[in-house]
Amino acid sequence: MSAQMDKRRPYVRSMNSWWKRDPFFVRYMVMEATSVLVALYAVILLVGLLRLSQGEAAFNGWLGALESGPSILLHVLILVVFLYHLWSWFKVMPKTLPMIFVNGKKLPADTITYTGVLLAVVVNLIVLIILV
Amino acid sequence: MADTTKTIEIEVLRYRPEQDKEPFFQTYTVPFEDDWSVLQGLQYIKDDLDGTLSFRWSCRMAICGSCGMMIDGKPRLACRTFLRHYHPNKLRVGPLEHFPIERDLVVVVEDFIRKLESIKPYIIPKEPRKLEQGEYLQTPAQLEQFRQFSGCINCMLCYAACPQYGLDSKFTGPGVLALMHRYNADSRDGGRGERMALGHSEEGFWGCTAVTYCSEVCPKDVDPANAINQNKMGSAIDYFLRFVAPRGAGK
Amino acid sequence: MTRSNAPLVWSLFGAGGVLAALVGPALVFVTGIAVPAGILMSHDLMSYQRMFGFAQSWAGKIIILAVIVLFLWHAALRIFHMLHDFGIHPGVASKLICFGLPFLCTVAAFYWVLPI
Ligand code: SF4
Ligand code: FES
Numbered sequence: 001m002s003a004q005m006d007k008r009r010p011y012v013r014s015m016n017s018w019w020k021r022d023p024f025f026v027r028y029m030v031m032e033a034t035s036v037l038v039a040l041y042a043v044i045l046l047v048g049l050l051r052l053s054q055g056e057a058a059f060n061g062w063l064g065a066l067e068s069g070p071s072i073l074l075h076v077l078i079l080v081v082f083l084y085h086l087w088s089w090f091k092v093m094p095k096t097l098p099m100i101f102v103n104g105k106k107l108p109a110d111t112i113t114y115t116g117v118l119l120a121v122v123v124n125l126i127v128l129i130i131l132v
Numbered sequence: 133m134a135d136t137t138k139t140i141e142i143e144v145l146r147y148r149p150e151q152d153k154e155p156f157f158q159t160y161t162v163p164f165e166d167d168w169s170v171l172q173g174l175q176y177i178k179d180d181l182d183g184t185l186s187f188r189w190s191c192r193m194a195i196c197g198s199c200g201m202m203i204d205g206k207p208r209l210a211c212r213t214f215l216r217h218y219h220p221n222k223l224r225v226g227p228l229e230h231f232p233i234e235r236d237l238v239v240v241v242e243d244f245i246r247k248l249e250s251i252k253p254y255i256i257p258k259e260p261r262k263l264e265q266g267e268y269l270q271t272p273a274q275l276e277q278f279r280q281f282s283g284c285i286n287c288m289l290c291y292a293a294c295p296q297y298g299l300d301s302k303f304t305g306p307g308v309l310a311l312m313h314r315y316n317a318d319s320r321d322g323g324r325g326e327r328m329a330l331g332h333s334e335e336g337f338w339g340c341t342a343v344t345y346c347s348e349v350c351p352k353d354v355d356p357a358n359a360i361n362q363n364k365m366g367s368a369i370d371y372f373l374r375f376v377a378p379r380g381a382g383k
Numbered sequence: 384m385t386r387s388n389a390p391l392v393w394s395l396f397g398a399g400g401v402l403a404a405l406v407g408p409a410l411v412f413v414t415g416i417a418v419p420a421g422i423l424m425s426h427d428l429m430s431y432q433r434m435f436g437f438a439q440s441w442a443g444k445i446i447i448l449a450v451i452v453l454f455l456w457h458a459a460l461r462i463f464h465m466l467h468d469f470g471i472h473p474g475v476a477s478k479l480i481c482f483g484l485p486f487l488c489t490v491a492a493f494y495w496v497l498p499i
Contacts, residue, residue: 008324009149010232016398019207021229025295029468032341035461038403041411042454048414049447051437053495056431059325063429066419075415081282082407089404089452095344096361101276120404127409131426297470329384338387341464368390 031088037081086124090116137163140215141222144172144185146232155233157224158182164215170225171199171210174237182280187237194351197287201237202226207292207349227320230291230298232275244288251312253331256323274319281314281359290356295380296339303339304330306346306356313359332370337363392460392482399457410450439499451492455485469497 019025051062065071093116094109101107139161147155160177168176171189178185190196192211199210199220205221215223231239291297297305304312312331316324330336337360344357417424427433437443463473463481471477 002388004474007150010233010234011149011155012145013155013229015230015470017297018295018298022345025343026386028343028345029465032461032465034466035465037459038399038407038454039458039462041407041415042451042458043488045414045447045451045454047490049438049451049492052434053499058420059431059434063426063431064417066415072420075411077413078415079408082403082411084376085400086404086408092344094343095347095355095357096364097344098362098365099277099280100415101357104272104276106276115406120379123405124407124409127406128413130225131409131413131428222496299467299470299471329386332386333384334387334389335384336387338389338393341468364390364393368394371386371388 030084031092034081034085034088035103037078038085041082087117087121090114090120138165138219139163140173140219142170142177143224143246144154144174144177144231144237145224145226146185146234146236148228149235152276155226159222162215164219164275166214166216168215169211170201170203170208170213170215170223173215174210174225185237185269197285200228200289200292202229202292207289209287209289209351212351228288228292230294230301239288243301244286244291244308247308248286248311251304251308251315251327252323253308253311253315255318255321256316256326257320258322266322270319272338277319278314278317281310281317281354281356284311284354285313285352287351289349290353290354293345293349294341295343296341300339302335304335306340306360307354308339309340310354310356310359313363325372328334328367328370331363332367335360337367340364392438392456392463395453395456396460398458399453399455402453403457406450408455424440435499438496444496444499447496448492452485455488 019029041043048059051058066075090113094112097112099106100112143157143159145155146152146158152346157198160181162173162176162181164173164176169192169358171187171192172215174185174187175189178187178381186203187210188201189199189211191198194209194212197209199209200207203210203225204210205216207228210225225237227237229237231241231243234240284307286307289308290310294303294306294371309331312327315321316327318330332338341358342357342361345353347357350356414429416422418426418429438447441445458476459481466477466481467473
């Protein structure tokens with residue numbers, strides 16, 4: 001045993017930049033990275049809430065900041081990220097749901113994804129219509 | 133004759149623990165036929181070019197699960213991957229990612245085997261059963277709950293696809309957790325309670341961050357990512373409910 | 384095997400993820416683009432009076448809190464995972480940043496919206 005063990009010298013490879021090794025991992029990291037802008041948007045709203053609680057002048061200051069060019073550009077970026085989140089959320093959904101059987105056949109992953117995306121698009125439109 | 137034979141360059145990651153400090157690529161030029169698998173290419177190398185090359189194989193028909201390796205960076209079964217797909221380019225072959233390299237294309241599998249045993253991958257009857265009671269009956273719907281997950285051949289490709297296992301090998305990993313689910317989801321089984329202590333832990337289902345590449349590379353369409361992630365909701369409900377309801381057996 | 388406490392944050396992560404998909408794009412478009420730039424929608428939509436009135440109602444408070452708090456916790460879990468993926472493994476520091484900050488923000492959100 002020990003003589004045999006002595007010859008063994010298992011080589012452990014590094015995990016440095018593992019996520020660059022495969023496009024699949026890059027897509028996963030992009031999905032995870034959407035969270036940074038989701039957090040930023042939540043913080044922007046939180047600041048808005050603080051300003052709202054401080055009175056009209058404060059709140060108008062916040063509104064004014066939103067109207068600046070850089071802010072609008074930033075929100076365009078945030079919008080793109082939210083749309084990617086919408087897509088990737090339902091892309092992963094078939095993995096997170098228990099298997100669904102319809103007439104004894106397993107519901108295909110794409111059906112789940114597209115149903116989810118459709119639902120989300122409709123809900124987003126309803127929100128828009130309510131607000132307009 | 134000779135000039136009609138196609139050849140392909142195969143770069144193989146070599147590591148001989150007794151003489152190499154670290155792995156390095158060695159290139160072999162291999163004549164091949166259109167129906168040659170990567171495994172056959174490696175066998176040609178071993179038989180005709182370099183007898184020192186080590187790799188695992190057995191069935192040559194994608195069922196024993198021993199020939200898993202990285203082929204051009206993807207975890208694949210060497211017997212199920214064909215050289216013609218890479219020709220006229222060269223291809224790179226290496227041992228499965230995320231496992232320590234034992235030698236050349238052979239990886240250390242002890243960790244995987246230990247985990248496999250730890251989840252009791254067999255049916256644990258709900259109660260002792262007498263012969264006279266006859267066989268278990270299962271409806272097609274009950275069968276479908278686990279059939280897909282029972283196709284696993286323990287090839288470990290999903291481990292080479294799982295960065296969470298690579299980052300922290302305490303994580304039980306896709307294949308074994310899929311097998312855990314396979315037995316838990318079997319209507320004949322009563323061992324769920326014993327297995328779920330691991331399932332509810334960080335080493336179990338909660339170590340997964342839903343990368344889902346495991347399901348992509350699995351040669352048997354086991355879909356380990358689904359086996360794991362469909363358990364999270366149940367595990368979360370169990371997490372909160374145990375405060376309000378006494379823990380029932382087997383849940 | 385110790386039971387993981389992941390379900391605590393994971394539940395909020397999941398709820399936030401669903402909410403971000405269902406209403407996120409519409410909200411970002413309205414609050415960050417349409418209203419500030421005056422495209423399709425009037426500035427009035429987010430005037431102080433309207434927003435204050437909205438935040439005074441219980442429905443408004445719940446909606447505001449749900450959006451801010453759940454979005455934050457949704458992001459928190461992913462950022463926590465991302466740190467781990469980049470090699471900063473779970474520890475006191477990463478937990479303080481990823482879960483401590485959203486916790487403070489959650490408390491702040493309640494503290495600011497409830498008195499309105
Ligand atoms: S789940 Fe698939 S990839 Fe993983 S060990 Fe089993 S057969 Fe191989
Ligand atoms: S040799 Fe058996 S799976 Fe490839």
